[in-house]
Amino acid sequence: MKRLRSYILLALAAVISPSALSAQSAPKFAVDATWPKELPEGWITGQLGGVCTSAQDHIYVVNRRNITDEEKETSISAPSIIKFDPDGNVVGSWGDQTTVPGSIHGCFVDQEGNVWVAGNGDGAIQKYGPDGKLLLQIGTRGKFDSADGTRRGKGLNAARDQFHMPSSMVVDPGNSDIYVADGYGNRRIAVFDKDGKFLRQWGRQATDEETQAGAPGVFAEVVHCIAMSNAGLIYACDRQGNRVQVYQKDGTFVRNIPIPNATGKLPDKRGTAWWVAFSPDREQKFLYMMNGGTEQVHILDHASGRSCRASAAQATRSATSPTATRSRSIPRATSTWRRPTGDAGAEVQDRKRTLRPAFHNAVAIAGLDLSLRSSVRNTRAVLTAPRPTYWRGVALHASDAATPCARGQARNRREASLT
DSSP: OOOHHHHOEEEEEOOHHHHHHHHTOOEEEEEEOOOOOOSSEEEOOOEEEEEEEEETTOOEEOOOOOOOOOHHHHHHESSSSSEOOOOOEEEEOOOOTTTTOTTTTEEEOOSOOEEEEETTTOEEEEEOOOOSSSSEEEEEEEEESTSSSSSSBOOOOOOOOOOOHHHHHEEEEEEEOEEEEEEESSSSSEEEESOOOOOEEEEEHHHHHHHTTOOOOOSSSSSEEEOOOOTTOOOETTTTEEEEEEEOOSOOOEEEEEEOOSOOOOSSSSEEEEEEEEEESTTTTTEEEEEEETTEEEEEEEETTEEEEEEEOOOOOOOOOTTOOOOOOOOEEEEEEOSSSSSSOEEESSSSSOOSSSSSSSSSEESBBEEESSSSSSSOOEOOOOOOOOSSOOOOEOOOOOOOOOHHOOOOOOHHOOO
């Protein structure tokens, strides 16, 4: 059990006081290694492809179950979807490689508590009830919207009933429309109604000139994430284009949020824009950006896009966090939850373990996924790392000095008026 715990735990906590929020200063992160509790006897996870939370403060992680042969000799591969209560106890689980999308990637919990998952090794997304019952599937597992119908085929970017390695999805709380980042093989945002009927799409492969210019409506390569703000705007990660593109629900372009790399070279093979989330206050003053290129979580002023702070993997050195150090784990996803008492917690996930602080309103970060909920008094974050042999030190670490953010209230008002 000690071995299992070491496999699944590592967390950061950031405390945001009301005065800090009003002053637009970024949160500070510190390690909290108290979450989760021990997994059931013998369980071990493979790569964790996402983390998300429900309005009831349950935390879900999606597990690819790709453990090593050596691990199989002594452990049991944990289910594909694992549900934790706010204290870190496992309270539900379901799924394996025969039922969930291949290479499960990203998750989202809608306003009714249903759990949505995608897979960047498959052509389908799924919707599960809180009890794990499959309620809806869009696309057929094992089939792809590609020229030859295979995973390796060229994406057609066209099917109304199939995807090509989708990365994530978000559900509109107003009308339950489903927005899908499709994704690794295609270059589009596809929109469906609550029953899975195709409504519209936008996006295509960018030319080199369009990538350099940051042209709207095109993607350099992977459409790696999708999120919806309280203002009803759609945020899509153009991973190799090193930007987040913001749209209205009908696909009308609003703005770019650049996440530049050190060289400025595009397209960026590794890419910076992996996952995005919003601070859980009603105004969503902060934007949390998972930079998979530098293994950092950037905290941006939401309105201006200006960097407030970067929390980096230990040993990573960068202009935003020159004192931080690097780990060998790549952050994978983020999410937030609320507890009835205590401080705020945020959770970060990398490929192998899930980590969460044991406090009130939380922000979880895990490279593959980000989402935030609840108004915050305090906030904390959790990181999941790959295998112990590949992980060194603290996976995420905030810089010592906070960087003030520009307020940008005018942009907040303009964007709210667009929806």
